[in-house]
Amino acid sequence: MDEVITLAHGSGGxxxxxxxxxxxxxxxxxxxxxxxxxxxxxxxGETIAMTTDSYVVRPLFFPGGDxxxxxxxxxxxxxAVSGALPKFLSVGMILAAGLEISLLQRIVKSIxxxxxxxxxQIVTGDTKVVEQNSADRIFINTAGIGVFPVGxxxxxxxxxxxxxxxxxxxxxxHGMAVMAERNHLGFQPAIxxxxxxxxxxxxxxxxxxxxxVHALRDPTxxxxxxxxxxxxxxxxxxxxxxxxxxxxxxxxxACKILGLDPxxxxxEGVVLLAVAQSCVKDVIAALQRDAHGKHAVLIGEVRKxxxxxIAVTEFGSHRRILLPRGELLPRIC
Amino acid sequence: xxxxxxxxxxxxxxxxxxxxxxxxxxxxxxxxSSIRQYGIPSLLPPNIRLVSGPGxxxxxxxxxxxxxxxxxxxxxxxxxxxxxxxxxxxxxxVSLYSLYEQGRDIRLVTSPLDALxxxxxxxxxxxxxxxxxxxxxAPHTAVLVEKAAQAKVRxxxxxxxxxxxxxxxxxxxxxxxxxxxxxxxxxxAAMIGAEAFAFVPEKLQLPAAIAGFAADEILAAILAIMDLxxxxxxxxxxxxxxxxxxxxxRSALNLLYRVMEPCDAIWRGLGSLPQSGLQFRPAYRDxxxxxxxxxxxxxxxxxxxxxxxxxxxxxxIPPNCVHFSRDCTPDAPxxxxxxxxxxxxxxxxxxxxx
Amino acid sequence: MCLAIPGLITxxxxxxxxxxxxxxxxxxxxxxxxxxxxxxxxxxxxxxxIQILDKKAGEELQKLVKATLDVL
Numbered sequence: 151m152d153e154v155i156t157l158a159h160g161s162g163g164x165x166x167x168x169x170x171x172x173x174x175x176x177x178x179x180x181x182x183x184x185x186x187x188x189x190x191x192x193x194x195g196e197t198i199a200m201t202t203d204s205y206v207v208r209p210l211f212f213p214g215g216d217x218x219x220x221x222x223x224x225x226x227x228x229x230a231v232s233g234a235l236p237k238f239l240s241v242g243m244i245l246a247a248g249l250e251i252s253l254l255q256r257i258v259k260s261i262x263x264x265x266x267x268x269x270x271q272i273v274t275g276d277t278k279v280v281e282q283n284s285a286d287r288i289f290i291n292t293a294g295i296g297v298f299p300v301g302x303x304x305x306x307x308x309x310x311x312x313x314x315x316x317x318x319x320x321x322x323x324h325g326m327a328v329m330a331e332r333n334h335l336g337f338q339p340a341i342x343x344x345x346x347x348x349x350x351x352x353x354x355x356x357x358x359x360x361x362x363v364h365a366l367r368d369p370t371x372x373x374x375x376x377x378x379x380x381x382x383x384x385x386x387x388x389x390x391x392x393x394x395x396x397x398x399x400x401x402x403x404a405c406k407i408l409g410l411d412p413x414x415x416x417x418e419g420v421v422l423l424a425v426a427q428s429c430v431k432d433v434i435a436a437l438q439r440d441a442h443g444k445h446a447v448l449i450g451e452v453r454k455x456x457x458x459x460i461a462v463t464e465f466g467s468h469r470r471i472l473l474p475r476g477e478l479l480p481r482i483c
Numbered sequence: 484x485x486x487x488x489x490x491x492x493x494x495x496x497x498x499x500x501x502x503x504x505x506x507x508x509x510x511x512x513x514x515x516s517s518i519r520q521y522g523i524p525s526l527l528p529p530n531i532r533l534v535s536g537p538g539x540x541x542x543x544x545x546x547x548x549x550x551x552x553x554x555x556x557x558x559x560x561x562x563x564x565x566x567x568x569x570x571x572x573x574x575x576x577v578s579l580y581s582l583y584e585q586g587r588d589i590r591l592v593t594s595p596l597d598a599l600x601x602x603x604x605x606x607x608x609x610x611x612x613x614x615x616x617x618x619x620x621a622p623h624t625a626v627l628v629e630k631a632a633q634a635k636v637r638x639x640x641x642x643x644x645x646x647x648x649x650x651x652x653x654x655x656x657x658x659x660x661x662x663x664x665x666x667x668x669x670x671x672a673a674m675i676g677a678e679a680f681a682f683v684p685e686k687l688q689l690p691a692a693i694a695g696f697a698a699d700e701i702l703a704a705i706l707a708i709m710d711l712x713x714x715x716x717x718x719x720x721x722x723x724x725x726x727x728x729x730x731x732x733r734s735a736l737n738l739l740y741r742v743m744e745p746c747d748a749i750w751r752g753l754g755s756l757p758q759s760g761l762q763f764r765p766a767y768r769d770x771x772x773x774x775x776x777x778x779x780x781x782x783x784x785x786x787x788x789x790x791x792x793x794x795x796x797x798x799x800i801p802p803n804c805v806h807f808s809r810d811c812t813p814d815a816p817x818x819x820x821x822x823x824x825x826x827x828x829x830x831x832x833x834x835x836x837x
Numbered sequence: 838m839c840l841a842i843p844g845l846i847t848x849x850x851x852x853x854x855x856x857x858x859x860x861x862x863x864x865x866x867x868x869x870x871x872x873x874x875x876x877x878x879x880x881x882x883x884x885x886x887i888q889i890l891d892k893k894a895g896e897e898l899q900k901l902v903k904a905t906l907d908v909l
Contacts, residue, residue: 409513
């Protein structure tokens with residue numbers, strides 16, 4: 151195969167065919183994809199969940215993950231938190247001419263490995279190549295389809311007074327890992343992202359306690375703060391127990407150095423749940439049975455109120471959490 | 484430090500019982516943000532009010548300096564480097580961030596020395612570092628310049644907008660302010676020394692305490708201030724002695740004043756304050772980006788009728804200002820109190836919105 | 838202004854300290870505080886060590902606070 155991507159790889163001719171047959175097909179192989187028809191013909195149940203997301207992360211590789219793992223995990227997790235079991239993915243790529251094929255191979259391998267880990271099949275795809283200056287090396291779009299196991303209730307995605315808020319793991323790892331790498335912040339050891347597909351963990355919870363899970367979300371951009379601000383309704387308040395927030399020591403220290411609040415930093419390996427108080431312990435136990443949920447913990451509660459998200463500090467004082475504005479940047483003052 | 488917060492709070496409440504309303508100004512952006520982070524106001528008696536002063540070097544950078552930064556960052560040969568805070572401050576509808584979005588080479592640094600590394604890495608480019616900050620950060624820029632001079636790096640220059648703190652506090656608070664006491668910035672003090680704040684009780688007739696940044700440290704400083712007010716004693720107590728010595732970091736200051744000297748400076752919202760800025764001494768003037776790139780000094784267009792100065796002095800509240808929420812919003816701030824997310828106007832705007 | 842946080846110097850090499858902030862380390866320049874030594878707890882601001890922790894002074898302060906409170 152060639153060493154770098156050229157416009158010919160996107161022309162639909164010989165080079166395109168080469169890319170599909172020598173790179174994508176061996177990596178993603180499955181009966182839906184193998185015939186290389188114009189669409190994959192899928193057999194699914196009555197109600198399906200569908201989602202799509204585009205990935206433009208820089209750098210492409212960061213400690214703990216890469217754009218490929220992210221592109222699969224992000225879409226899988228969007229399906230998972232809808233209560234669906236992720237089944238099928240599409241992978242669309244926009245490549246810039248000049249991209250090293252070896253780099254693409256690494257990304258494709260990562261996509262294939264993560265898909266396997268998540269239990270999804272890549273059933274269709276597309277590749278376009280643009281001039282070098284028109285894109286930053288590689289953009290990936292994944293769309294996903296998930297099915298709802300028969301007889302399982304679909305989470306209403308609406309919090310209720312009395313609900314408890316649970317975080318499935320350490321906060322802010324992903325956003326901090328990417329920011330540190332992008333801005334050459336020079337932390338030692340490097341901060342690792344926890345990006346991972348979480349479908350199995352979520353299914354474990356829904357199997358055991360489906361009826362008591364009221365809302366589920368993966369708090370990506372905007373972090374936990376954005377999710378909670380979206381969840382809170384005009385007649386409720388969400389109280390966060392700040393000392394209980396699970397933050398890894400390295401991420402906590404990095405946040406202090408950069409003047410950032412972990413509540414506002416993106417996650418890609420964490421799920422937030424609002425569950426009925428009566429089954430908090432069961433849900434946490436179900437989460438902890440999964441490798442990605444080992445550090446699951448109760449972090450807050452829903453009360454009657456007036457639409458506020460409030461952090462209760464270790465001193466018992468209160469702080470309003472407001473919807474974040476713009477991209478987070480390290481600060482010095 | 485780990486004081487017993489409960490005890491300190493009891494002390495503060497007891498003293499507050501015996502005083503009238505008290506307005507304590509903090510002049511440090513990191514204090515402002517810590518105070519919010521720890522929810523300190525919700526712990527204090529209702530008659531103690533914390534007021535945010537002009538303590539963030541980003542917020543007080545004049546529109547002329549922002550315009551110069553934007554002009555420099557727009558040049559094809561320039562790699563522009565600055566702290567993250569500076570990215571979003573607009574001049575009109577242009578900010579460094581919007582230039583970055585358009586593909587300009589603007590890089591965040593977390594140390595001024597990063598600019599030197601970048602300059603050495605890209606000898607064909609001109610690297611400009613936006614030097615902002617008070618005495619805490621200005622010595623860093625002095626080190627950067629000396630190291631660049633030593634290494635004969637010719638493609639690095641500085642947009643020097645450094646300022647000094649005591650002059651600004653004096654200008655703001657010397658006449659008819661309704662502030663009762665001052666929470667002095669611990670990290671500026673770590674650099675310039677506790678003695679440098681003696682002017683607060685002596686010249687401004689305000690009791691003061693130098694404070695650290697943890698919740699217990701801030702509360703301990705508030706306790707000290709309440710104690711001074713109660714005893715009607717004019718003093719500046721050093722409540723951050725673990726890092727603040729009487730004389731400060733002399734060697735850093737010597738280094739700073741070897742490279743820079745005081746000059747008049749324009750503060751956003753406050754106007755020109757005598758001897759409150761820093762400029763390069765003649766031997767180092769080649770490093771000034773304004774000279775190297777012939778950036779014309781635009782007349783600073785400080786907004787007319789901006790009430791920030793009065794708001795900072797406690798003489799007005801945001802809705803009194805003709806700009807507030809009309810042409811002055813967090814996305815398009817006019818005065819410093821709207822630039823900082825913790826500024827009086829930004830906070831007022833945000834909470835009123837909800 | 839001035840975000841600065843304390844950390845422990847774990848290594849010094851070529852005018853640069855490695856400062857551990859509890860879980861993560863980062864380099865800091867020593868030009869502004871050349872006397873900082875291995876094992877010192879230092880205040881770091883924007884990539885430079887700007888002060889060294891004086892533990893004794895911290896203890897003095899504890900006493901000061903206690904004294905203020907005791908009188909009340």
